[in-house]
Amino acid sequence: MRLATLRNEPDSAQPSAAQPFAFKLSNVTVAYRSYQERPSSLKETVIRFMRTGKMKHYSTFDALNDVSLEINKGTVLGIIGSNGSGKSTLLKVMAQVLKPTQGRVVVNGSVSSLIELGVGFDPELNAVENIFLNGSLHKKSNADIKSRVDHILEFAELHDFARTPIKYFSSGMAARLGFAVAIDINPDILIVDEILAVGDERFQAKCSTVFQNFLKSGKTIIIVSHDMSMLEHTAREIVLLSRGKIVFRGDPHHAIGMYRDKSYETALQG
Amino acid sequence: MSSVSQTSAISFVPDFFVQMYGYREYLKQSVLRDLRNKYKRSFLGYIWTMLHPLAMMSVLAVVFSHIMRVPVKDYAVFLFAGLLPWNYFNSTALMSLHTIRANARLFSQIPVPKYIFILSLTFSNLANLLFALVPLLIISIVMGRGVPLTALAFPIVLIPLFLTVVGISLILATSNVFFDDTLHLAEVGLNMLYFMSPVLFHRELLPGWITQYLVLNPLFCQIEFVRNIFYDGVLPDPQVFAINLCGAAFVLFLGLFIFRKSEDKFLYFL
Numbered sequence: 001m002r003l004a005t006l007r008n009e010p011d012s013a014q015p016s017a018a019q020p021f022a023f024k025l026s027n028v029t030v031a032y033r034s035y036q037e038r039p040s041s042l043k044e045t046v047i048r049f050m051r052t053g054k055m056k057h058y059s060t061f062d063a064l065n066d067v068s069l070e071i072n073k074g075t076v077l078g079i080i081g082s083n084g085s086g087k088s089t090l091l092k093v094m095a096q097v098l099k100p101t102q103g104r105v106v107v108n109g110s111v112s113s114l115i116e117l118g119v120g121f122d123p124e125l126n127a128v129e130n131i132f133l134n135g136s137l138h139k140k141s142n143a144d145i146k147s148r149v150d151h152i153l154e155f156a157e158l159h160d161f162a163r164t165p166i167k168y169f170s171s172g173m174a175a176r177l178g179f180a181v182a183i184d185i186n187p188d189i190l191i192v193d194e195i196l197a198v199g200d201e202r203f204q205a206k207c208s209t210v211f212q213n214f215l216k217s218g219k220t221i222i223i224v225s226h227d228m229s230m231l232e233h234t235a236r237e238i239v240l241l242s243r244g245k246i247v248f249r250g251d252p253h254h255a256i257g258m259y260r261d262k263s264y265e266t267a268l269q270g
Numbered sequence: 271m272s273s274v275s276q277t278s279a280i281s282f283v284p285d286f287f288v289q290m291y292g293y294r295e296y297l298k299q300s301v302l303r304d305l306r307n308k309y310k311r312s313f314l315g316y317i318w319t320m321l322h323p324l325a326m327m328s329v330l331a332v333v334f335s336h337i338m339r340v341p342v343k344d345y346a347v348f349l350f351a352g353l354l355p356w357n358y359f360n361s362t363a364l365m366s367l368h369t370i371r372a373n374a375r376l377f378s379q380i381p382v383p384k385y386i387f388i389l390s391l392t393f394s395n396l397a398n399l400l401f402a403l404v405p406l407l408i409i410s411i412v413m414g415r416g417v418p419l420t421a422l423a424f425p426i427v428l429i430p431l432f433l434t435v436v437g438i439s440l441i442l443a444t445s446n447v448f449f450d451d452t453l454h455l456a457e458v459g460l461n462m463l464y465f466m467s468p469v470l471f472h473r474e475l476l477p478g479w480i481t482q483y484l485v486l487n488p489l490f491c492q493i494e495f496v497r498n499i500f501y502d503g504v505l506p507d508p509q510v511f512a513i514n515l516c517g518a519a520f521v522l523f524l525g526l527f528i529f530r531k532s533e534d535k536f537l538y539f540l
Contacts (some may be wrong), residue, residue, distance in 0.1 A: 042452065098378075099534035115378070115379050120375065136293070136296035136298075136299050139293065139296075142299075205331050
């Protein structure tokens, strides 16, 4: 078991074995700068400075606003919310690729994430080269990756396309490869974004078998999805996000009900 | 509310080398990939790639030795020995501008230290530098000079050059994330640096008072080191080398410092 706060932390003290959480987010805020107001070139920055005498000239909006969340090991957590509610930002923070503006993230275990379909691949490279690229970025040795290539291709059902550059893949093929690579890392925590919606029924059945095995071995899955019926079946609890805040956490049925009748929006304004 | 703790002030320098070792598999893979792309897996591809710098160099050699009549013996060797380190620096600095954007897909999914991508670029270009040695040696032999034994010191002479190149590339790459017109400034800066470095001329052609300032440019001495061992057949002055190595280490430190301070914000801007 490994404790990693955001990556590169030198002081990764080992947690006691009894610690039951997979994620602990404390007061996490992610403030994006409004894109329209942000000067993107030195020229604009200098001109703006000459005109207004201000270096900083942008407003921020909080994609996540003071979110605290503790997720237990061995659970399936669904995250729902309308577009722009902060779901993807939350996933990125959990996947440790986005450092929050404020707050603390503690991760207990290794994480593998599938945040956007097909990302994490170089479109110019073929499937095998991408498997090596991905593995090496996870600090795996050459021999280690080599021994897994066949298994990954087989799971993704892409043996016939092993030498085809990813850019010629259909989105389904790329997603299958992404899924196969992500689960092959055998992480303690799997973070997925809409991945279940890809592939045909047979592939989806395969995915859910993998998920079941995952859960049996006490691992944690975090899913963002708009597919409510899927979430109702798979998730043990659901977090409902709205405007960067958690408005509800708990029973899936209740959360989906709330999400559908939009009652939380008025509750938030009141 | 505590923000996620920063790595302490100095530890990021040793950390850099630890990470370089940790990601050696990725670095190896990506250097091989770049070489394969460049030389198209064939000897002919290699010759073809060498034609461009050779032709460029021949133009300069003819202009400066026969038309401008620079009083330097075997000017072609003199020039080529200076161009090797310069081209390494120049091309890496310019290519580093795109590195972060080009790899955003990878680091938005996999948590990696982002300077790994800059390192991979510097190593790729280092490999190209080694390949470009062959024409230099051939020219030296064809012109009847032979290759001095001091050429064996090349790996040691490369160390300060490598550190400088990484440091400057880190700074330029960071700047380009925030200001996408960095290229214009970088081009002007590099052009200035080109004429402040002894690529085309011999330091003895300059008035002493200018040289006294020009040696403050780390590249000035690094280019001379390479020229010392391949053209003059002498080893660099140990004292000058030691001072230069410290300067190069400082450039790396500065680059790492700036990069590490800003890298967490990259995803907010890309």
